[in-house]
Amino acid sequence: MLDRVRRLVLSGGFSPGAPLSEVFLAQEFDVSRTPIRETLKQLQHEGLVEIRPKVGTFIREPTRREIVELFQLKESLEGLAAGLLARRGSVPELGVLEHNIEESDRAAVDQDATRYAALVHEFHRTIITGAENSKLVEHYDRLMNQLAYHRLVLRTAEHPGRIRASTGEHRAVLTMIRDKDHFGAEAAMRNHVHASAREVLTDARTAPVELSS
Amino acid sequence: MLDRVRRLVLSGGFSPGAPLSEVFLAQEFDVSRTPIRETLKQLQHEGLVEIRPKVGTFIREPTRREIVELFQLKESLEGLAAGLLARRGSVPELGVLEHNIEESDRAAVDQDATRYAALVHEFHRTIITGAENSKLVEHYDRLMNQLAYHRLVLRTAEHPGRIRASTGEHRAVLTMIRDKDHFGAEAAMRNHVHASAREVLTDARTAPVELSS
DNA sequence: CTAACGTTTGATGCATGCAACAGCTTCTGG
DNA sequence: CCAGAAGCTGTTGCATGCATCAAACGTTAG
Numbered sequence: 001m002l003d004r005v006r007r008l009v010l011s012g013g014f015s016p017g018a019p020l021s022e023v024f025l026a027q028e029f030d031v032s033r034t035p036i037r038e039t040l041k042q043l044q045h046e047g048l049v050e051i052r053p054k055v056g057t058f059i060r061e062p063t064r065r066e067i068v069e070l071f072q073l074k075e076s077l078e079g080l081a082a083g084l085l086a087r088r089g090s091v092p093e094l095g096v097l098e099h100n101i102e103e104s105d106r107a108a109v110d111q112d113a114t115r116y117a118a119l120v121h122e123f124h125r126t127i128i129t130g131a132e133n134s135k136l137v138e139h140y141d142r143l144m145n146q147l148a149y150h151r152l153v154l155r156t157a158e159h160p161g162r163i164r165a166s167t168g169e170h171r172a173v174l175t176m177i178r179d180k181d182h183f184g185a186e187a188a189m190r191n192h193v194h195a196s197a198r199e200v201l202t203d204a205r206t207a208p209v210e211l212s213s
Numbered sequence: 214m215l216d217r218v219r220r221l222v223l224s225g226g227f228s229p230g231a232p233l234s235e236v237f238l239a240q241e242f243d244v245s246r247t248p249i250r251e252t253l254k255q256l257q258h259e260g261l262v263e264i265r266p267k268v269g270t271f272i273r274e275p276t277r278r279e280i281v282e283l284f285q286l287k288e289s290l291e292g293l294a295a296g297l298l299a300r301r302g303s304v305p306e307l308g309v310l311e312h313n314i315e316e317s318d319r320a321a322v323d324q325d326a327t328r329y330a331a332l333v334h335e336f337h338r339t340i341i342t343g344a345e346n347s348k349l350v351e352h353y354d355r356l357m358n359q360l361a362y363h364r365l366v367l368r369t370a371e372h373p374g375r376i377r378a379s380t381g382e383h384r385a386v387l388t389m390i391r392d393k394d395h396f397g398a399e400a401a402m403r404n405h406v407h408a409s410a411r412e413v414l415t416d417a418r419t420a421p422v423e424l425s426s
Numbered sequence: 427c428t429a430a431c432g433t434t435t436g437a438t439g440c441a442t443g444c445a446a447c448a449g450c451t452t453c454t455g456g
Numbered sequence: 457c458c459a460g461a462a463g464c465t466g467t468t469g470c471a472t473g474c475a476t477c478a479a480a481c482g483t484t485a486g
Contacts, residue, residue: 032471041251042258054477069348135282151360245441267447
């Protein structure tokens with residue numbers, strides 16, 4: 001139930017601020033209001049919706065400031081993941097990551113933005129899960145849900161210049177992991193996420209952003 | 214409602230694995246099962262309890278591995294916070310932190326472990342909130358809830374040796390923040406959390422721990 | 427015309443009741 | 457004495473109904 005409602009919210013079918021009536025969702029999923037209510041409370045806890053008591057539930061649009069905050073967190077968490085992965089004894093993910101970058105390159109020259117975005121997502125997620133820290137995965141997922149990934153990133157993926165820079169940064173991260181340089185891997189990943197965040201934030205709107213330094 | 218039940222769980226009145234019956238909690242707080250159910254679902258999402266479908270809700274004891282994972286995250290998040298704080302233009306928290314360390318020193322010489330632990334907690338929390346990143350605060354709170362702070366840390370605070378080392382590390386962090394050395398502040402904080410985690414983990418049980426490097 | 431007020435409406439908040447199921451207990455056949 | 461099955465019990469899962477309240481609307485006095 002939770003996943004189904006979450007998917008509905010993240011699908012983008014509703015514009016931010018749109019009301020999510022309990023009775024509507026109940027009819028939509030053919031259940032009673034009770035399980036819907038439980039679900040909405042959890043989604044509120046995830047930051048995806050806002051429940052105004054006695055009024056209703058609304059899809060939450062993160063403010064620009066919150067997006068900056070989320071990217072700061074993303075940078076930290078992904079850096080941690082890359083470092084942990086580089087520290088592991090054997091890293092069976094290396095092959096997957098290598099293959100992913102090759103595919104990404106191909107998608108880049110084909111200008112296939114959708115496929116490229118999917119590959120980038122897979123690259124990052126492979127590193128997160130490869131860190132073998134289940135709590136990190138939980139926090140990361142939570143983070144990415146709030147970032148409403150698709151809306152922001154898919155738009156960015158349409159820029160060819162960004163595509164090239166991104167695969168280069170991915171290669172840098174991969175090299176550090178292969179060399180078991182956990183300090184370098186963390187730095188490379190943080191640099192990559194930082195650059196990517198700056199790109200997304202300057203692209204998404206016109207207002208200037210200070211992400212930090 | 215959520216806070217009340219959470220406090221009850223964190224109070225330590227129930228041993229890990231103890232069942233949390235909905236009807237019991239409903240009577241305890243003099244409400245019906247419905248709001249209790251909603252609350253438990255959220256606490257499950259926070260990782261504090263485990264809901265076995267059709268069976269019941271139980272207080273969740275994190276495994277040793279999960280505690281290690283949580284400390285890895287803690288190190289990363291607190292490092293981020295210290296760095297962000299050091300980057301801020303003006304840092305009004307400096308006075309509070311300075312005062313806190315002085316009080317901590319006093320509590321240390323008095324061997325007042327409880328007061329010392331409270332001050333340490335306040336020190337860390339001041340830095341977290343001082344980073345001015347609301348999402349970071351959310352994730353941090355979530356993290357600390359799962360760590361069942363009191364149980365692990367209060368025990369550690371009883372070691373005088375650790376007390377002295379800890380205030381020293383606190384001072385190092387504070388100095389870096391005052392100097393606006395965000396790189397150093399992050400490193401100092403991570404070092405401090407790492408050492409503290411190692412202390413807690415080796416103290417809590419007898420088994421050896423590899424936190425990382 | 428405007429501002430304040432009462433009314434209406436639509437939603438949530440919660441209590442309650444029933445069905446369904448996991449796990450334990452007990453009974454029975456060997 | 458033991459293994460397996462049947463039922464028993466306590467719990468959750470969910471539907472439903474009523475009370476409550478916020479916001480919108482219309483009404484009326486000034």
